[in-house]
Amino acid sequence: MAARVMVVDDSPTLRKVVASILSRGGHEPVVAADGREALELLARERVDLMLLDFVMPKMTGYELCRRVRADQALASLPIVLMSAKAEKVRDQFLEQTGALDAISKPFDPQALLAVVEGTLKRVEEGRVRREIPTLDIDLVEIDDEPEPSLSEPPPPASRPDVAALAFVERMTTSVGQALASMGVPIDRDRLSAQLSAALEPATLTELLKSLEEWSESAGPREVLRGRGDAVPLGEILQVLQMQMQSGTLTVTQGPVEVELAFRQGLVDIARSRGELRDEFRLGRYLVEEGLVTQAELEQAASQAKARGKLLGDELLTAEKVTRADLDGALARQSSELIYEILRWPKARFAFRKGGPGVSDNPGLGLPVASLVMEGFQRVDEWRLIEEHIDFDAVLYKNPPALEKMKPGKLGKAELRILELVDGARSVREIVKLSSASSFDACKTLYQFLEARLVRRMQPAP
Numbered sequence: 001m002a003a004r005v006m007v008v009d010d011s012p013t014l015r016k017v018v019a020s021i022l023s024r025g026g027h028e029p030v031v032a033a034d035g036r037e038a039l040e041l042l043a044r045e046r047v048d049l050m051l052l053d054f055v056m057p058k059m060t061g062y063e064l065c066r067r068v069r070a071d072q073a074l075a076s077l078p079i080v081l082m083s084a085k086a087e088k089v090r091d092q093f094l095e096q097t098g099a100l101d102a103i104s105k106p107f108d109p110q111a112l113l114a115v116v117e118g119t120l121k122r123v124e125e126g127r128v129r130r131e132i133p134t135l136d137i138d139l140v141e142i143d144d145e146p147e148p149s150l151s152e153p154p155p156p157a158s159r160p161d162v163a164a165l166a167f168v169e170r171m172t173t174s175v176g177q178a179l180a181s182m183g184v185p186i187d188r189d190r191l192s193a194q195l196s197a198a199l200e201p202a203t204l205t206e207l208l209k210s211l212e213e214w215s216e217s218a219g220p221r222e223v224l225r226g227r228g229d230a231v232p233l234g235e236i237l238q239v240l241q242m243q244m245q246s247g248t249l250t251v252t253q254g255p256v257e258v259e260l261a262f263r264q265g266l267v268d269i270a271r272s273r274g275e276l277r278d279e280f281r282l283g284r285y286l287v288e289e290g291l292v293t294q295a296e297l298e299q300a301a302s303q304a305k306a307r308g309k310l311l312g313d314e315l316l317t318a319e320k321v322t323r324a325d326l327d328g329a330l331a332r333q334s335s336e337l338i339y340e341i342l343r344w345p346k347a348r349f350a351f352r353k354g355g356p357g358v359s360d361n362p363g364l365g366l367p368v369a370s371l372v373m374e375g376f377q378r379v380d381e382w383r384l385i386e387e388h389i390d391f392d393a394v395l396y397k398n399p400p401a402l403e404k405m406k407p408g409k410l411g412k413a414e415l416r417i418l419e420l421v422d423g424a425r426s427v428r429e430i431v432k433l434s435s436a437s438s439f440d441a442c443k444t445l446y447q448f449l450e451a452r453l454v455r456r457m458q459p460a461p
Contacts, residue, residue, distance in 0.1 A: 001046035005118055006030045009082065010056045013238050013369045016376050018051060018082075020114065020148025025113040039067060042074055049120060050392055052099075054083035064098065075411065078123050080115055082107075109231065168196050210350065223247075228347035234372045236349055237338075241265040241368035242432045247353040253344040258337050270334035279437050280337060282311055285329040288435050291321050310372040324412050331364050335371055336437060342375035343382060385446045389427055394457040395445070396423035401452045421454050 007018045012033070019029035030047055032038035034056050041047075048066075054061040061081065068074045081102035100119045103112060170379045172192045179186050199207075226237070233251065240249065244265040251258045256274035260267055265366070272280055283297045292300070292315065305315035312330070321329075341347060345434050410418065413436055420430045431441040448454040 002026045003044065003116075004030060005026045005116060006032060006038060006041065006050045008032045008035065008056070008061070010034055011238075011369065012370050013016040013234070014053075014082075015236050016373065017232065021109045021112055022110075022116070022124050025116070027116065032237060035061070037062035038064060039410070047077070048244065049116060049123075049423040050077055050079045051116070051387065052079055054081055066209065069079075078119055080119055089239040091291065109235075129295075132250055168192055168199065171199070184350055189432065193407070206411075208350070222350055223353045224349075224350060224351035228344060229348065233342055233344070233349060234376060236370050237372050242367070245351070246352070249349060249351045251341045251344070251347050251349045253341075253347045258341050263363065263365070265368065266332060266364075266396070267338070267368060268363050269330060272337055276340075277438065280333065280340070282329055282333050284435065285332045286315070286325070289325075290331065291329070292326050296320055296340050327364060331366060334364060334366060337372075338371045339378050339439070340376045342372070343379055381443060382439065385442050389429045389442060389446055389449070390456070391431075392426050394424065394426050395421045395430065395449075395454045396457060397421050398452055398455050405453070412446050417441055418448070418453070421445075421448075423457065 007022070007029055008031075009015050009018070010033055015031045015033070019031055022029040030041060030045060032041055036058055038050070052061045052064065057069075062082070065079060068077055078097040081099055083102070083104065100122060101115050104116045119233050120391055169192070171196055172188060175195070176186050176191055176334070177187055194331050197201070204324065226236070228251075236249070239245075242265070246263050248263075249260040250263060251260070254274075256272065256276050258270060258272045258276075260270045262268070278284070281290075283301065286292045287294055287297055299312045300320060301311055302317060303309075303318075304311045307314070309317075312321075312326045316323065316326060417430065417434050417436065420433055425433070427442070427445060431438055434441045436444070446455070
């Protein structure tokens with residue numbers, strides 16, 4: 001059943017993520033950053049259910065519950081606790097506040113929707129308790145408890161027959177090649193049948209344990225794997241931050257791969273491999289900031305390749321940039337890569353815990369929360385831009401509107417893009433020729449179109 005659900009949490013990232021999950025589940029989210037804002041919203045808006053964080057500044061979840069229960073108009077509002085400490089405080093919290101359920105953070109989107117819909121169903125059927133004892137919870141003890149660590153992957157569930165057959169086929173090929181190399185004649189069909197009979201669930205479990213021990217002894221171990229269309233990548237980044245994880249997150253979509261090195265929940269560096277657009281190359285940020293010329297960049301890139309060095313190291317050695325300049329450009333590059341992967345609808349991700357992370361790691365220490373929030377905002381803005389801009393449309397300047405514009409209204413980056421609008425180039429060509437990112441260039445062109453500073457050429461009849 002569709003419902004208006006209030007999300008009360010001091011984390012802007014979590015509010016965004018939970019609101020997105022609720023929207024995809026057919027519900028209407030209403031968000032509040034703390035207890036006071038929640039009470040103000042409740043005074044003028046109707047909601048069917050409240051999802052509530054426990055530990056918040058200004059007003060704790062427990063205090064907010066007390067205020068809600070003391071208000072006759074709100075006393076029957078269903079409440080569900082969201083907290084990393086939910087397992088510890090669950091019984092006490094439900095008993096003392098009249099909340100109907102609790103869910104531990106981080107949570108699976110399907111689990112959250114199941115709790116929401118199960119709670120709403122209980123309310124609809126009248127299976128709720130109204131008596132609320134007035135006891136106290138030891139908030140200090142709860143707040144001081146460390147966050148739970150990232151859990152190990154669950155044991156493998158039963159796989160469909162096609163997966164079992166594929167596994168046996170690979171085993172048959174590997175074992176067959178090993179036997180053939182020793183001169184042992186084999187019957188492939190018979191070998192496949194024998195392996196199918198031998199690889200029972202108990203045997204597979206033992207094999208998996210051995211493989212895991214082997215993997216751990218070989219280096220950093222993979223503890224998390226999934227798809228972005230099942231668990232949004234923003235949630236994964238948030239989990240790694242909340243759990244202060246260290247390791248490498250690899251995100252792939254098609255031929256492109258992006259690696260993020262994490263240290264204690266912060267992003268130290270992001271690097272890409274594969275056919276990603278040139279705008280994500282380090283040199284673009286250095287040229288755009290005026291730190292090097294295009295000619296100097298090309299010379300340094302050629303020398304770095306000949307010497308087997310990274311471009312940044314070559315520029316440092318040649319004293320073309322300072323360490324602070326390079327770190328600033330690397331931070332911009334890493335941020336832009338994270339914004340980009342948050343747009344990937346079918347990304348695959350895997351996190352390997354521990355180890356040194358991405359090589360040549362400068363230790364940027366970028367906070368995940370602000371990156372994810374900016375990334376979400378860009379995703380929304382991209383959606384709006386793509387709805388209103390035809391990338392094959394040719395643009396031309398609108399002199400009357402430009403003449404009315406006050407001097408100094410446009411910055412250098414905007415003026416560079418405006419200069420590329422000549423009545424012959426398409427949006428796609430302007431974006432490619434600009435030194436800005438695709439997002440910044442498209443956003444600027446969208447703003448020009450909205451302000452009527454430029455117009456679209458009408459197609460010939």
